[in-house]
Amino acid sequence: MSNPNNAVTGILKKIYGEKSAYWNKMRALSGLNVFHSSADGVKAYQGFLKMAGISPTAIVAASDLKKVPAVNKDNYLRAYPLDELCRAGSLRRRSVVFTSTSGSTGAPFYFPRENAVDLRSSVYHEIFLRNALIDADRSTLVIVCFGMGVWIGGIITYQAFKMISDRGYRLAILTPGVNKNEIFAALKNIAPRYDQVVICGYPPFLKDIVDEAAAEGVDWKKFNVKMVFAAEAFSEQFREYVAARVGIKNLYRDTMNVYGSADLGTMAAETPVSILARRIALGNAALYNGLFKEASRLPTLAQFHPAFVNFDEENGRIFCTGDNVLPLVRYEIGDNGGVIGFDEVERLFAAQGLSLKAEVEKAGLTDTLTELPFVYVYERSDLSVKLYGAIVYPEHVKAGLQDRSFVARITGKFAMAVRFDANQDEYLEINIELAPNESGSELLAAEMSASILRSLTEKSAEYKNNASVFAGRVRPRIVFWPHGDPTHFKGGAKQKWVVK
Numbered sequence: 001m002s003n004p005n006n007a008v009t010g011i012l013k014k015i016y017g018e019k020s021a022y023w024n025k026m027r028a029l030s031g032l033n034v035f036h037s038s039a040d041g042v043k044a045y046q047g048f049l050k051m052a053g054i055s056p057t058a059i060v061a062a063s064d065l066k067k068v069p070a071v072n073k074d075n076y077l078r079a080y081p082l083d084e085l086c087r088a089g090s091l092r093r094r095s096v097v098f099t100s101t102s103g104s105t106g107a108p109f110y111f112p113r114e115n116a117v118d119l120r121s122s123v124y125h126e127i128f129l130r131n132a133l134i135d136a137d138r139s140t141l142v143i144v145c146f147g148m149g150v151w152i153g154g155i156i157t158y159q160a161f162k163m164i165s166d167r168g169y170r171l172a173i174l175t176p177g178v179n180k181n182e183i184f185a186a187l188k189n190i191a192p193r194y195d196q197v198v199i200c201g202y203p204p205f206l207k208d209i210v211d212e213a214a215a216e217g218v219d220w221k222k223f224n225v226k227m228v229f230a231a232e233a234f235s236e237q238f239r240e241y242v243a244a245r246v247g248i249k250n251l252y253r254d255t256m257n258v259y260g261s262a263d264l265g266t267m268a269a270e271t272p273v274s275i276l277a278r279r280i281a282l283g284n285a286a287l288y289n290g291l292f293k294e295a296s297r298l299p300t301l302a303q304f305h306p307a308f309v310n311f312d313e314e315n316g317r318i319f320c321t322g323d324n325v326l327p328l329v330r331y332e333i334g335d336n337g338g339v340i341g342f343d344e345v346e347r348l349f350a351a352q353g354l355s356l357k358a359e360v361e362k363a364g365l366t367d368t369l370t371e372l373p374f375v376y377v378y379e380r381s382d383l384s385v386k387l388y389g390a391i392v393y394p395e396h397v398k399a400g401l402q403d404r405s406f407v408a409r410i411t412g413k414f415a416m417a418v419r420f421d422a423n424q425d426e427y428l429e430i431n432i433e434l435a436p437n438e439s440g441s442e443l444l445a446a447e448m449s450a451s452i453l454r455s456l457t458e459k460s461a462e463y464k465n466n467a468s469v470f471a472g473r474v475r476p477r478i479v480f481w482p483h484g485d486p487t488h489f490k491g492g493a494k495q496k497w498v499v500k
């Protein structure tokens with residue numbers, strides 16, 4: 001049996017050493033490999049291709065994959081028995097871990113995965129430790145604050161860091177999940193014993209921990225903190241806020257947002273280079289418009305290893321291809337965004353008189369540079385509401401709530417809905433969670449409503465038009481809720497930004 005440590009060493013050497021052309025070629029080959037192995041060894045996929053009239057022998061080049069219909073939960077995962085969706089006999093012959101989708105868009109689906117998926121996740125997390133200058137020979141405490149039930153976040157993060165520890169890093173791991181009392185107890189009683197502390201969790205939940213720590217007797221100045229996020233996008237203002245509160249000195253190196261799913265595990269992750277590129281683009285409209293197809297929305301920008309999970313894009317929709325107990329080929333995961341090679345990003349920078357590598361060097365990040373391809377991902381299209389025909393996305397509301405005068409008074413969590421008044425006129429309701437010991441007021445509600453309205457009209461031409469046509473009807477109505485109120489803000493769970 002091959003030594004997994006040697007395998008990871010080889011993977012990391014290629015990640016930091018190979019150029020964009022190598023990864024572009026791998027993107028072309030990896031999708032074909034998973035397609036043919038699935039066509040040969042997965043009964044459900046054989047049936048799916050037969051119904052679609054696709055002969056596997058006709059798929060010989062990466063461009064041919066465009067002819068293959070995409071799979072999704074409805075036409076594939078729920079259309080075939082689980083045993084037939086997996087490689088023959090794999091559910092009973094292999095070491096399998098099940099995790100579940102959240103069920104936010106339908107009934108939960110249980111995905112099986114094998115150790116290879118956890119190993120790939122550990123590679124992304126080890127890249128983070130390396131880039132964050134975590135000394136493998138100094139003591140590090142990892143606190144996993146993702147849910148630890150049937151959902152993937154907590155378990156795969158624990159497994160990733162456990163594998164890294166087995167490869168020689170001096171890591172101690174604690175898994176309090178979303179239990180705030182246990183997290184604060186760990187920060188007070190265990191964390192001071194370690195040279196470095198890595199905290200992992202959902203962005204809104206970690207903001208709660210950051211904001212409430214002082215009242216719980218936690219002094220962030222005592223720790224050398226790094227933070228790993230996952231499950232949703234956030235703004236650069238959010239990153240700056242959290243970094244300032246916990247004393248993070250280098251937000252490029254010491255923070256990472258993971259793009260993952262129960263379907264395929266850790267699929268991509270932010271790197272110092274992707275964070276830098278995103279921040280530069282936010283200050284350069286032409287570059288931003290070149291990189292991202294929807295100029296009014298802010299995506300997560302991450303890098304990915306094509307042999308782990310590969311991405312392609314059609315009409316703004318993301319498709320994933322990845323091998324697992326249950327392999328998926330051109331899987332429509334429900335996310336919007338795009339895919340772009342490192343060399344293409346360099347060309348877009350050059351078109352604006354900039355050099356990406358020079359900017360990386362200027363920021364002191366050359367040692368973190370890899371030429372892995374990029375994927376950018378917006379908030380899910382199904383997590384939005386429509387008001388008078390204009391689509392309202394959560395990130396546009398988030399932007400309106402990030403005014404410095406608000407951040408100390410609210411948690412940043414909200415739940416939006418379209419309601420109807422007594423005259424059956426629709427309006428946008430924003431339910432906002434107050435910070436602990438804070439109370440709302442009519443003045444604060446008016447200020448927040450005005451700020452959200454500005455954000456919506458700046459970022460959406462349709463909303464701006466409606467604001468002139470329908471006058472006051474599109475002004476958001478603010479409803480404040482006490483901290484932790486279970487109506488919209490169940491402790492520790494993923495925040496539901498939209499009430500359907």
